[in-house]
Amino acid sequence: xxxxxxxxxxxxxxxxxxxxxxxxxxxxxxxxxxxxxxxxxxxxxxxxxxxxxxxxxxxxxxxxxxxxxxxxxxxxxxxxxxxxxxxxxxxxxxxxxxxxxxxxxxxxxxxxxxxxxxxxxxxxxxxxxxxxxxxxxxxxxxxxxxxxxxxxxxxxxxxxxxxxxxxxxxxxxxxxxxxxxxxxxxxxxxxxxxxxxxxxxxxxxxxxxxxxxxxxxxxxxxxxxxxxxxxxxxxxxxxxxxxxxxxxxxxxxxxxxxxxxxxxxxxxxxxxxxxxxxxx
Amino acid sequence: xxxxxxxxxxxxxxxxxxxxxxxxxxxxxxxxxxxxxxxxxxxxxxxxxxxxxxxxxxxxxxxxxxxxxxxxxxxxxxxxxxxxxxxxxxxxxxxxxxxxxxxxxxxxxxxxxxxxxxxxxxxxxxxxxxxxxxxxxxxxxxxxxxxxxxxxxxxxxxxxxxxxxxxxxxxxxxxxxxxxxxxxxxxxxxxxxxxxxxxxxxxxxxxxxxxxxxxxxxxxxxxxxxxxxxxxxxxxxxxxxxxxxxxxxxxxxxxxxxxxxxxxxxxxx
Ligand SMILES: Nc1ncnc2c1ncn2[C@@H]1O[C@H](COP(=O)(O)OP(=O)(O)OP(=O)(O)O)[C@@H](O)[C@H]1O
Ligand SMILES: Nc1ncnc2c1ncn2[C@@H]1O[C@H](COP(=O)(O)OP(=O)(O)OP(=O)(O)O)[C@@H](O)[C@H]1O
Ligand SMILES: [Mg+2]
Ligand SMILES: [Mg+2]
Numbered sequence: 001x002x003x004x005x006x007x008x009x010x011x012x013x014x015x016x017x018x019x020x021x022x023x024x025x026x027x028x029x030x031x032x033x034x035x036x037x038x039x040x041x042x043x044x045x046x047x048x049x050x051x052x053x054x055x056x057x058x059x060x061x062x063x064x065x066x067x068x069x070x071x072x073x074x075x076x077x078x079x080x081x082x083x084x085x086x087x088x089x090x091x092x093x094x095x096x097x098x099x100x101x102x103x104x105x106x107x108x109x110x111x112x113x114x115x116x117x118x119x120x121x122x123x124x125x126x127x128x129x130x131x132x133x134x135x136x137x138x139x140x141x142x143x144x145x146x147x148x149x150x151x152x153x154x155x156x157x158x159x160x161x162x163x164x165x166x167x168x169x170x171x172x173x174x175x176x177x178x179x180x181x182x183x184x185x186x187x188x189x190x191x192x193x194x195x196x197x198x199x200x201x202x203x204x205x206x207x208x209x210x211x212x213x214x215x216x217x218x219x220x221x222x223x224x225x226x227x228x229x230x231x232x233x234x235x236x237x238x239x240x241x242x243x244x245x246x247x248x249x250x251x252x253x254x255x256x257x258x259x260x261x262x263x264x265x266x267x268x269x270x271x272x273x274x275x276x277x278x279x280x
Numbered sequence: 281x282x283x284x285x286x287x288x289x290x291x292x293x294x295x296x297x298x299x300x301x302x303x304x305x306x307x308x309x310x311x312x313x314x315x316x317x318x319x320x321x322x323x324x325x326x327x328x329x330x331x332x333x334x335x336x337x338x339x340x341x342x343x344x345x346x347x348x349x350x351x352x353x354x355x356x357x358x359x360x361x362x363x364x365x366x367x368x369x370x371x372x373x374x375x376x377x378x379x380x381x382x383x384x385x386x387x388x389x390x391x392x393x394x395x396x397x398x399x400x401x402x403x404x405x406x407x408x409x410x411x412x413x414x415x416x417x418x419x420x421x422x423x424x425x426x427x428x429x430x431x432x433x434x435x436x437x438x439x440x441x442x443x444x445x446x447x448x449x450x451x452x453x454x455x456x457x458x459x460x461x462x463x464x465x466x467x468x469x470x471x472x473x474x475x476x477x478x479x480x481x482x483x484x485x486x487x488x489x490x491x492x493x494x495x496x497x498x499x500x501x502x503x504x505x506x507x508x509x510x511x512x513x514x515x516x517x518x519x520x521x522x523x524x525x526x527x528x529x530x531x532x533x534x535x536x537x538x539x540x541x542x543x544x545x546x547x548x549x
Contacts, residue, residue, distance in 0.1 A: 039448040040420045091446060092419050094365050145293070148364045148442065149318025149474075174445045175364070177317045177474055179514040203448055206519055244449040247477065247519035247536050254540045268519070272526050 002068075003166060003197045004028040004051065009065035011046065011055055020046040022221035024065075028199070030165075033192040035212030035229070036201045039242025042218040044201045045091055048168045050074065051199065053082045069166065084115065087164035089172045091201075093155040097143045104130070104146070105139040108158050115162065129161035132187055134180070148175040156184060166197040173204065185211045209233055209246045209266035217241060230263040281344070282308035283437060283468050284329060289338035291321075291328060299324050301492040302338070307437075307470065311463040313479040313500075314472045316489030317514035322472045323364055325489070326439045329470075331355040343436070357386045360430035364441040364472075366422040375401070375417075375425055376410040382433045393432070400432040401425075403461075405454055420446040427458070438462055440471040444478060456482050480504060480518040480534035488513055505532040 173181035248271035372378035383393035
């Protein structure tokens with residue numbers, strides 16, 4: 001089933017003269033894990049905001065085309081209704097903290113308050129999300145006393161606890177330690193296997209290559225490519241879009257190591273297998 | 281004696297929960313990366329170096345001055361810190377005013393401050409937005425503005441707390457060049473960062489923090505050759521090093537370029 005359908009979306013922020021999104025069209029199936037890449041200012045965050053309705057409902061501006069979430073048009077829905085279906089983790093976790101709550105625990109509970117959940121269900125979900133992000137031990141701490149990475153973990157936990165059907169993550173692991181980001185990618189992939197649709201923007205290209213079902217390459221408000229990681233990262237012109245291929249792909253390209261279909265390996269395991277095969 | 285001397289440093293925010301548990305370090309010239317698990321105490325440590333926090337026990341000497349006996353305002357002339365979250369640093373309505381604030385504050389005259397600020401903005405590639413309001417900028421741009429603000433003050437010691445957050449490949453290369461340039465000009469550069477490939481490509485020395493202590497301290501190649509210790513600290517070797525480890529190579533390669541060069545020269549023989 002098509003979970004997200006975007007048709008010729010064009011968008012311009014108020015008081016600007018350039019389209020931030022310039023004729024964007026694509027479809028995403030339920031349970032897919034989509035990675036979005038592209039250089040700074042390509043339009044990645046703007047596209048994310050258009051899926052949760054902040055574009056155009058909050059930012060206003062000039063809007064054309066259509067975004068359908070589960071067949072329902074974003075332009076004609078209100079944000080609070082959409083929020084139950086589509087959860088978003090913002091690029092800067094500091095801006096996501098409500099400032100209204102005294103503890104990490106209350107901060108996570110806040111998002112669940114208007115969902116009509118039973119008390120037990122709420123407690124279960126909060127405990128699950130806090131443990132998943134490995135911050136249960138900080139549940140009584142003031143959110144502003146957390147380290148940067150701990151705060152980012154809290155922002156992710158808050159959205160996961162809401163169990164949205166679609167989760168949009170805008171550079172969610174930029175402040176996580178290496179194993180922490182690996183764990184978050186694994187956890188999000190597990191959720192996608194359970195049916196959650198995932199849209200994730202990241203500059204961590206090796207992780208995008210490893211965990212995405214499909215990769216969307218954006219540039220100047222347009223979609224340049226939207227295909228499997230192997231196909232996208234085997235392109236010879238990535239640098240023109242300000243993107244560096246995964247380390248493993250760069251090595252295999254230098255030695256011309258391709259698979260049967262003519263694509264370069266994009267993950268550690270693929271590169272390892274390819275090298276071993278050649279060396280016999 | 282190094283430009284920074286840290287002796288048996290202990291620190292806690294709240295009684296009963298010690299965050300830094302006896303740190304001894306010396307820094308002089310080498311560009312240094314500080315890596316470690318979330319919550320290990322990295323940001324707390326550099327706030328202590330800048331004198332924004334004071335040790336519970338132990339001492340920090342910055343160019344011979346004990347931070348306990350020196351005001352943060354005095355230390356600001358020698359130590360610049362680019363905050364992890366640019367929003368903690370930025371508060372003016374115009375980019376140029378924002379960058380000039382620090383230089384003016386430590387006593388540069390208007391002309392000098394403006395010149396240094398424009399140079400710094402040029403260095404981070406943000407000169408053309410000097411007239412914009414920082415609040416209208418993206419996170420990646422705000423981070424670059426906060427870097428320029430510190431560079432314009434020309435401190436002898438510059439500390440970056442996660443400079444590459446939100447930066448794309450091109451801007452990551454730019455930050456790499458800035459760190460190299462500052463080091464070549466005799467500055468001491470310390471950088472907290474989670475990007476292991478960036479560390480391998482940019483720094484001479486790596487310090488691993490774990491749970492308020494220093495777990496490893498050495499040359500970059502040496503530190504990254506200990507995959508097991510890194511794993512125990514929630515870290516990992518750079519991607520290329522991971523591949524070489526998996527293939528069973530004995531040498532530790534730190535960058536893709538280094539690896540490709542070495543293998544290509546082998547083939548040619
Ligand atoms: N709130 C805003 N007001 C005006 N223009 C904006 C706003 N947010 C983004 N833009 C502009 O929209 C375009 C796309 O920006 P966007 O933030 O979506 O890019 P991005 O790909 O997420 O970049 P980054 O990698 O830096 O996060 C840019 O030209 C940017 O300057
Ligand atoms: N103001 C504060 N009050 C109480 N505890 C704090 C405060 N600031 C930080 N902490 C705690 O101190 C510990 C160290 O935090 P610090 O910010 O130094 O970590 P870090 O190594 O920089 O982590 P990260 O990689 O996530 O940025 C964390 O457990 C954090 O929750
Ligand atoms: Mg963005
Ligand atoms: Mg920190």
